[in-house]
Amino acid sequence: MIRRSQSFLSQFYALTDFVCVQIVFLFSWWLKFKSGWIPYENSLPIETYALWSLVYGGTAIFLSYFFNFYTPKRKKRFSFELFIIVQVYCISLLILLSILFIFKELNISRSYLLLYLVNNILLISFYRYILKISLKRLRQKGYNKQFLLILGAGTLGKKFYTNLMQHPELGYEVIGFLDDFQKNHEFGFENYKPIIGKVDDLESIINELLIDEVIIALPLHAHKKYGRIINICEKAGVKTLIIPDFYDYLPSKPFFDNFAGIPLINVRDIPLDEFRNRFIKRAFDIIFSLIAIIITSPLLILIAISIKITSPGEIIFKQERVGLNRRHFMMYKFRSMRIQTEETSDKQWTTRDDPRKTKFGSFLRKTSLDELPQFFNVLFGHMSVVGPRPERPFFVEQFKEEIPKYMIKHHIRPGITGWAQSNGFRGDTSIEERIKYDIFYIENWSFLFDIKIIWKTIINGFVNKNAY
Template identity: 75%
Template sequence: MVRRGQSFLSLIYAFADFISVQLMFLLSYWLKFTSNWIAYEAPLSFKHYMLWSFIYGIIAIGISYFLNFYSSKRKKQFSFEVFKIIQVHFISLLMLLSILFVFKEVHVSRSYLLLFLVNCILLTSFYRYMVKVTLKSYREKGYNKQFVLILGAGTLGRKFFDNLSHYPELGYDVVGFLDDYQDQHDVDLSRYKPIIGKIDDLESILQEILVDEVIIALPLNAHSKYAKIINVCEKAGVKALIIPDFYDYLPSRPYFDNFAGMPLINVRDIPLDELSNRFLKRTFDILFSAIAIIITSPILIFIAIGVKLSSSGPIIFKQERVGLNRRTFMMYKFRSMRMQTEESSDTNWTIQNDPRKTKFGSFIRKTSLDELPQFFNVLFGHMSVVGPRPERPYFVEQFKEEIPKYMVKHHIRPGITGWAQSNGLRGDTSIEDRIKHDIFYIENWSFLFDIKIIIKTIVNGFINKNAY
């Protein structure tokens, strides 16, 4: 059954959050007005600040309930909790500022409010992390279990059982399987939990055995049984979850969408489809590329002179690449090779000791300095600072036939560097491995992920042994 303890645990979390807010009020007040560590500012009375801290605590708890933050997060990663904590406290502060404005409380210190906000986020994140680590350890030892019944002992059910056994820290225990074809499976089921009945026995088994969740892992030809199964589960107060028989065709994070009043499974969740995420990424791209161009301008001038002196021809090499939504654009690089025909440059792969390269060109390719003009591509909107590397149309047509899911990379803007490149997959390396990294980035994008890739690119250095 759905545990009654979850509602009690929610109350404990709410109480702990409220206490955390009041503790951070005391710490922030001391840091700002008593410790002399921060520039002195005449405060309102302690009781006055304490009143608003009390109101803030109530607002934060209300927002947490509204955002469903006190529900079970057994299956969630800690990063999800941190995101929710930041969301709760930012919304709570905005609401508090609105109340202060209405009541004309203009003398409350703004720097104190900022300090209070940061401290609340840090303390709440810390204690939630400690709780999560403690619960994981507790569950690994066999406590705080949730019990699962799997419907279907076929490929789907067995795959789920195997996967679940790799995560003991989640605290799930399979009580058994229900299956109508117990004697027709062509594998040894002895290493799995026992088959304790048939699908039609579900109602009686839920009355006899403590079950928290029922996992429906039946093939598509058993679709007619779903309605009855779900009704039985809801009648017993047990959660029902469905593993689609076609899950192998889905990415790691599909999600439900709604179109024309019908629920649809969107087979690829792309965070950058959201306007707010695109706006954040584009704003960062413009600021970062503008600053990068200004800082590297002496290097740009030096390379331009070097290219001009090393061989005849234009300083900037422009080449057609495939970008966002399969649209082509001209990508800029410092020219590192002698002049050649357009067909040759568009269809030939650069090799080690390539005779087309100049000596100066070899240096700027090895150090990735030839890529610097691509910051102008970022400013023009052709590229992003971080994203999958763009490829020439000739090779795109070739790779899309040879490599599964290759074209997924064109759902977002290409980048100067990416998750694949920051992990060493540059130059003459596996295209398949690069695509796997690109798809992981596309499905798991976040602003902090971009920052991590940029830092990792800088720390690993720009010299690439595979860059010919």
């Protein structure tokens, strides 16, 4: 029954999205060609635009299914949905432009397409937000609820119940607990729903009460009961979820993988492990770094000449760093220090009044202009525009012994800027705090998160008190 209703809702969402796209088509066409507010020269017949609107709508619906946009998202925030909406409708437009090019339909107004894209994102986001808020209020009033039964009234079960009660907007109601050892007077049931039976009573209770999901919160030594519990639930069409007794060792978003036909718990879910996300990030890195190199090329030449004039030695300073999957690479920077031995440069930390810096080098480091050549590292695939900052091998060996989870940063490409750096953690600042920010970025990566970090880096300025 639940699956059928979810399938109906998915189809309803898809149909509504398609209708919204066509409404946006009519509105955008009127706004561009009939309102008189936007100047234009010639217009193709409305039938031509209508045809391509149907193609665009179909593409968007297909991509929405591909991105799992129509699966239930009771536990997801609206910001997650907004990110998917922007992705789906931007990619759909790129596909539409490709199709137009193939069919040599070159007279479609590009300004109209931009207007069409923006209006689609705005309307779909607005109606989805209204729908999400409406469903949330209905659940708070007792409608559209999901009923849960918790197996295990120990620490796991109690903690899950307490956390769940802090989020009434999710629309879940706990029927009670099943436990083989505790009784209500020992359990302190005045603070919780009561214990309504033992684990062996599960089948009869499911048949008597309306239960949508069963939460297994049993200790590890009770794992032999899991098979019978799951069989009973599946026979009754009830969803089963398991809280592992070792959840303290898992991240906030554990991920199940499959290796050699065996399901595995991935204790570090990294969005960039997915090919789709890696492709998007890499494509953006290449485009962004090419644009950055082209725009700053006069500045690059000027800095190179200035370095050559003000101090003897090479213009570009190359230093070994540790990058993706602990692989070493040579990172490029404009030389900001006097010529020194490799031993000194690789094992000595830069200080505020470091005597090794040249006068022009101090300016470069303070303004972060010495890092401009790293856009070539991005092009070569050593680095990304956004990511954890790479460190020298000597310090990596030191920090991995001293700082828990330090090596997690090497699961993705290092970056020119990052979440830690955009929040002021540069230079002689806490390595522990940097790693916390880096891990948060790694576990919560999204394309919009990268844009936010780049924007924050630009807004905060490249001059930083900790850059020296």
